[in-house]
Amino acid sequence: MKIGFYSSMHLDDKRNWSGTMYKMYEQISKLGHEIEWIPKLTLSSSEEKRYKNLENWYQKIFKRGYNQHINFYKARVIANKVDLYLKKQNFDVIFAPTAVNDFALVTTKTPIIYLNDANVGQLLNYYPYYSGFGWLSKKETMLIEKKMLQRATVNIFSSEWAADYAINHYGIQREKVKVLKFGANLNVPKNWQFNKHLDNEITFLFLAVDWIRKRGNLAYQTVKILKEKGYNVKMQIIGCNPHLEEEWVNIIPFLNKNNPDELLEIQNHLLNSHFLFVPTQADCTPIVFCEAAAYGLPVISTNTGGVSAHVENGKTGVLLPENASAKDYADAIEPLLMSRNEIEKMSVASREKYDKELNWEMWGKTMSNLLLNIKPS
CATH class of the missing domain: 3.40.50.2000 (Glycogen Phosphorylase B;)
Structure with missing residues (x-):
């Protein structure tokens, strides 16, 4: 044809x-x-x-x-x-x-x-x-x-x-x-297995270029609440620079997927983080959610647009309403930090969804x- x-x-x-x-x-x-x-x-x-x-x-x-x-x-x-x-x-x-x-x-x-x-x-x-x-x-x-x-x-x-x-x-x-x-529009680990340490620092990855539309500040305020409650958490930002100076926030303003070394760095962050946290304001099909699933990374986001086609609330991630506050997100995440075997279950389910659908x-x-x-x- x-x-x-x-x-x-x-x-x-x-x-x-x-x-x-x-x-x-x-x-x-x-x-x-x-x-x-x-x-x-x-x-x-x-x-x-x-x-x-x-x-x-x-x-x-x-x-x-x-x-x-x-x-x-x-x-x-x-x-x-x-x-x-x-x-x-x-x-x-x-x-x-x-x-x-x-x-x-x-x-x-x-x-x-x-x-x-x-x-x-x-x-x-x-x-x-x-x-x-x-x-x-x-x-x-x-x-x-x-x-x-x-x-x-x-x-x-x-x-x-x-x-x-x-x-x-x-x-x-x-x-x-x-x-x-x-x-996923990047290289995918073929024989993925969950092998992350859950008893140490938990990393929330914000991987996006648009800090405003993807509501990076909401993610930041959420992680801040969890930090203030005494949880050992960290925020990794890739793709933009909101100029935050807290010691628990690490920022990489830009990584180019077309550069092999920088692509590898993105993949390593997907591999080593515990959650992708992008509480987007509006989205159709965020490819990064498919990429997160490929790396067994549960997604925390908003139940808006086409997001729920790629993230199952309570199974492969957490989806909250569009009007949810940082406190609402912190309240939804806290049980996962208290019972960390649930993080592993979500990670495995995320990769299974990738293998079957995404x-x-x-x-x-x-x-x-x-x-x-x-x-x-």
């Missing part, structure tokens, strides 16, 4: 979507299919100018923000270019991850597999960069997304949270919606079955 893979960056580039695009390309390649990169199509300078005039007109009238990524002007212009491009090709299937705006209005008869970690409709006023749009822009966004989901032969989401929204909010047929959970090999097997059931045009 010849598959056209639509992407803004080359398929070999491991930076694209935190490495997720590369991992999907890698798995589809292993299935033996011929894959050809379709570079993301863009507006010309004159088309971009017309769009800016439209955006300025909208903001002047409505005094509100306009979704510059998803709108009918760009959708129509790009769809025409996509159709023209595809007429010169001979693909059996198009794989278009996240390309909601670019394929919503295409007329090609080639089957399209659409993939995303959320519906954009779910992200309106949920993510900061999808907030502040006027009512007309929001309606436009959701109409385009609905057309994309209707147009696709199969719609793949990485969580039940996103899949259920497509079915219940947009009325997409259940048989057209599938859940394929993502895996790995790219499983993603590839499920994708293989989906491709077998698609009839080329």
Whole structure:
């Protein structure tokens, strides 16, 4: 089967979507299919100018923000270019991850597999960069997304949270919606066994770039409460620098996954920490939660977005409501510190969840079955 893979960056580039695009390309390649990169199509300078005039007109009238990524002007212009491009090709299937705006209005008869970690409709006023749009822009966004989901032969989401929204909010047929959970975008220990010391210092790892949205201060305040109660705990921060000076906080402002030595350092912290503590404010599919599971690391986070697809509260981690305070988190964590064999149970369950669900090999097997059931045009 010849598959056209639509992407803004080359398929070999491991930076694209935190490495997720590369991992999907890698798995589809292993299935033996011929894959050809379709570079993301863009507006010309004159088309971009017309769009800016439209955006300025909208903001002047409505005094509100306009979704510059998803709108009918760009959708129509790009769809025409996509159709023209595809007429010169001979693909059996198009794989278009996240390309909601670019394929919503295409007329090609080639089957399209659409993939995303959320519906954009779910992200309106949920993510900061999808907030502040006027009512007309929001309606436009959701109409385009609905057309994309209707147009696709199969719609793949990485969580039940996103899949259920497509079915219940947009009325997409259940048989057209599938859940394929993502895996870890780094090296995974093959024969993992729990061998951590639980009678010494317990390390809470905060691994994230965005201290604000991932609510690093909430994690910090929680660990501080536990420290003040006399527990031997430590916070390891990687990916940002909140300039904390406590002796029980260690900060590594940045580590590059594309640097082998720095990647190894990240992996060592995953291997040696006891919890991944990222009480995120908003998230769809945090890949770092899949990576934590691969290293048998229980996750402490928020029951928001698609998080519960990757963390089972009370089994592979702790999930609290979005309005939970540092005291609430400390109260939930304290029983684990008092009965530390529960930490080992959670660690083992986390790795088992990775082996059964949160790995790219499983993603590839499920994708293989989906491709077998698609009839080329």
